[in-house]
Amino acid sequence: MVAMRAFDEACLEALRRKAIHGxxxxxxxxxAIGAGMAEAxxxxxxxxxxxxxxxHALAKGVDRRALLAEICERAAGLCQGRGGHMHPFDPSTxxxxxxxxxxSLPVALGYAHAFGMRGMDAVAVxxxxxxxxxxxxxxxxxVMAGARKLPMVVLVENNALxxxxxxxxxxxxxxVAERAAAYSALGLHVxxxxxxxxxxxxxxxxxxxxxxxxxxxxxxxxxxxxxxxxGDPEGYRSKEERQRLRETYDxxxxxxxxxxxxxxxxxxxxxxxxxxxxxxxxxxLSEVLDMPMPDPxxxxxxxxxxxxxx
Amino acid sequence: MTAATxxxxxxxxxxxxxISEAIALEMERDPTILCIGEDIGRAxxxxxxxxxxxxxxxxxxxxxxxxxxxxxxxxxxxxxxxGMRPLIEIMFVDFVGVCLEQMYNAAAKVPYMSGGRQxxxxxxxxxxxxxxxxxxxxxxxxxxxAHLPGFKVVxxxxxxxxxxxxxxxxxxxxxxxxxxxxxxxxxxxxxxRHHPDVPDGAYTLPxxxxxxxRRGSDITLATLSATVEHALxxxxxxxxxxxxxxxxxxxxxxxxxxxxxxxxxxxxxRLLVVDEDYLSxxxxxxxxxxxxxxxxxxxxxxxxxxxxxxxxxxxxLTLEKAVVPGPEMIADRLRRMAKGS
Numbered sequence: 001m002v003a004m005r006a007f008d009e010a011c012l013e014a015l016r017r018k019a020i021h022g023x024x025x026x027x028x029x030x031x032a033i034g035a036g037m038a039e040a041x042x043x044x045x046x047x048x049x050x051x052x053x054x055x056h057a058l059a060k061g062v063d064r065r066a067l068l069a070e071i072c073e074r075a076a077g078l079c080q081g082r083g084g085h086m087h088p089f090d091p092s093t094x095x096x097x098x099x100x101x102x103x104s105l106p107v108a109l110g111y112a113h114a115f116g117m118r119g120m121d122a123v124a125v126x127x128x129x130x131x132x133x134x135x136x137x138x139x140x141x142x143v144m145a146g147a148r149k150l151p152m153v154v155l156v157e158n159n160a161l162x163x164x165x166x167x168x169x170x171x172x173x174x175x176v177a178e179r180a181a182a183y184s185a186l187g188l189h190v191x192x193x194x195x196x197x198x199x200x201x202x203x204x205x206x207x208x209x210x211x212x213x214x215x216x217x218x219x220x221x222x223x224x225x226x227x228x229x230x231g232d233p234e235g236y237r238s239k240e241e242r243q244r245l246r247e248t249y250d251x252x253x254x255x256x257x258x259x260x261x262x263x264x265x266x267x268x269x270x271x272x273x274x275x276x277x278x279x280x281x282x283x284x285l286s287e288v289l290d291m292p293m294p295d296p297x298x299x300x301x302x303x304x305x306x307x308x309x310x
Numbered sequence: 311m312t313a314a315t316x317x318x319x320x321x322x323x324x325x326x327x328x329i330s331e332a333i334a335l336e337m338e339r340d341p342t343i344l345c346i347g348e349d350i351g352r353a354x355x356x357x358x359x360x361x362x363x364x365x366x367x368x369x370x371x372x373x374x375x376x377x378x379x380x381x382x383x384x385x386x387x388x389x390x391x392x393g394m395r396p397l398i399e400i401m402f403v404d405f406v407g408v409c410l411e412q413m414y415n416a417a418a419k420v421p422y423m424s425g426g427r428q429x430x431x432x433x434x435x436x437x438x439x440x441x442x443x444x445x446x447x448x449x450x451x452x453x454x455x456a457h458l459p460g461f462k463v464v465x466x467x468x469x470x471x472x473x474x475x476x477x478x479x480x481x482x483x484x485x486x487x488x489x490x491x492x493x494x495x496x497x498x499x500x501x502x503r504h505h506p507d508v509p510d511g512a513y514t515l516p517x518x519x520x521x522x523x524r525r526g527s528d529i530t531l532a533t534l535s536a537t538v539e540h541a542l543x544x545x546x547x548x549x550x551x552x553x554x555x556x557x558x559x560x561x562x563x564x565x566x567x568x569x570x571x572x573x574x575x576x577x578x579x580r581l582l583v584v585d586e587d588y589l590s591x592x593x594x595x596x597x598x599x600x601x602x603x604x605x606x607x608x609x610x611x612x613x614x615x616x617x618x619x620x621x622x623x624x625x626x627l628t629l630e631k632a633v634v635p636g637p638e639m640i641a642d643r644l645r646r647m648a649k650g651s
Contacts, residue, residue: 110388
């Protein structure tokens with residue numbers, strides 16, 4: 001969690017230094033989900049993520065230097081500066097993402113069918129938010145996964161806000177998880193600010209899908225501490241409300257309290273871990289910012305594998 | 311089987327059977343190829359272009375999908391990312407409205423967005439063209455796909471080209487939109503004016519090469535898909551009137567074989583591009599401009615285009631005929647051009 005937050009804080013610093021010139025969506029406040037899912041993911045599993053994808057990429061084992069370099073639009077980035085922060089693709093870890101809300105799930109469905117055909121026990125994880133849970137793609141992917149009992153886990157990060165639109169105002173159901181019954185899927189709900197709970201529930205979801213139980217919807221409720229994107233004026237909620245969320249639901253603070261209360265760690269040791277991660281990311285960011293930008297001469301490269309015949 | 315019986319079989323063979331044969335040969339060769347679409351399994355496709363495949367290759371590799379195009383089109387993207395080579399059938403090209411997201415934001419862009427790390431070997435097989443089905447079941451839309459960077463866009467005419475280009479599409483590592491024409495899918499081999507011999511085994515044709523299907527010296531006519539047949543019919547009429555028309559089957563919109571068209575137009579001095587797709591911002595203007603850029607603006611005496619004026623395709627036959635370039639409309643335009651008006 002601490003490494004993930006340090007990563008997104010480095011992204012914010014990169015933005016301040018104008019190394020990122022487009023939209024940036026950070027996941028600060030949602031670290032317990034990223035960290036909680038990491039334990040149950042196997043290398044052959046696939047993860048198809050969203051516009052807010054950094055923690056999922058790190059959880060799947062995507063190289064953080066290449067990821068940060070891509071976010072900072074560098075030539076040595078994961079996708080050579082063509083993808084940027086919303087579109088990281090890493091075939092070596094079966095990780096990909098999409099900037100289109102809800103579009104991750106049909107892609108995850110494809111991985112799930114491939115795994116099924118090959119007789120692998122790998123699982124495809126499609127991630128979306130509460131906003132994405134209302135899309136047609138969510139419904140269609142779950143119809144097909146449910147009918148064919150495919151090994152797919154749909155992780156819904158429900159931060160209750162689709163930019164400004166509140167989940168309670170637009171959802172026909174109190175939770176997303178309860179819709180699972182409509183698709184013959186297992187529906188699970190977890191407090192997405194509690195890393196231990198996420199780890200347990202996510203492992204349960206993965207086991208279910210891995211053992212041919214069919215698809216799972218796991219809904220992790222959480223809070224987005226910052227705007228939808230950096231620069232979001234957040235006219236839809238007050239400063240006080242945001243402050244309250246940060247003080248009440250910070251997954252790192254909550255976990256620190258649990259560890260110190262149980263007598264496992266002292267505050268000083270935890271402070272040291274956080275400082276260490278912060279320092280490491282500071283070094284990494286400065287290395288990344290020294291990397292060259294992509295050469296404009298190659299801007300047309302990679303459109304096609306097979307070139308147009310002469 | 312003697313050569314004569316074989317030729318007779320090919321003449322009696324409906325075009326969809328040739329397409330199904332091409333897919334089967336590739337599926338036999340490559341176990342990573344699989345087909346997903348509505349009515350392609352048990353029914354063998356609404357035109358029969360996947361007939362017999364499910365019996366041979368099983369339900370996992372020839373999957374009848376629910377009416378969930380966004381779901382199974384995106385599934386194609388995921389399958390390709392997972393190392394498979396899916397063929398996704400969108401029954402009629404008009405239906406892409408509900409799944410274009412996965413086609414143009416994912417399939418067409420992922421290879422580029424990934425900096426070449428992620429290949430996208432997907433074939434989107436679909437049927438376009440007019441057979442009297444009005445506005446929502448008659449479009450061609452190859453211009454739409456060609457406008458969006460990242461797709462190869464193929465629209466063949468002859469059975470020979472359908473077989474060779476389908477094999478090439480399935481072997482391609484790039485996303486290919488393969489647009490059949492409904493009127494051609496209803497034809498047998500013998501119904502085609504241009505019907506080169508179809509070899510029995512698997513073969514590929516390069517995607518992006520046009521074919522000169524009739525030699526001529528007065529006017530160059532470039533077109534594709536079912537309009538090639540109409541153009542050949544018009545060229546036959548014009549030949550009787552003493553006008554020699556060279557007909558070029560483009561076979562694909564991306565890549566667009568400008569060189570072959572420019573070579574011909576450079577000789578004849580006159581170019582007509584005929585397109586069953588919409589006129590504006592489409593193939594006819596793009597090809598005309600590319601030819602002019604290649605030859606220079608003074609190289610040709612006439613450049614004209616004939617395409618569907620920018621209206622939805624109407625239902626009534628008289629109205630449809632008034633907007634879709636058929637043999638008579640093409641012949642009329644050729645006559646006018648020959649007179650130099």
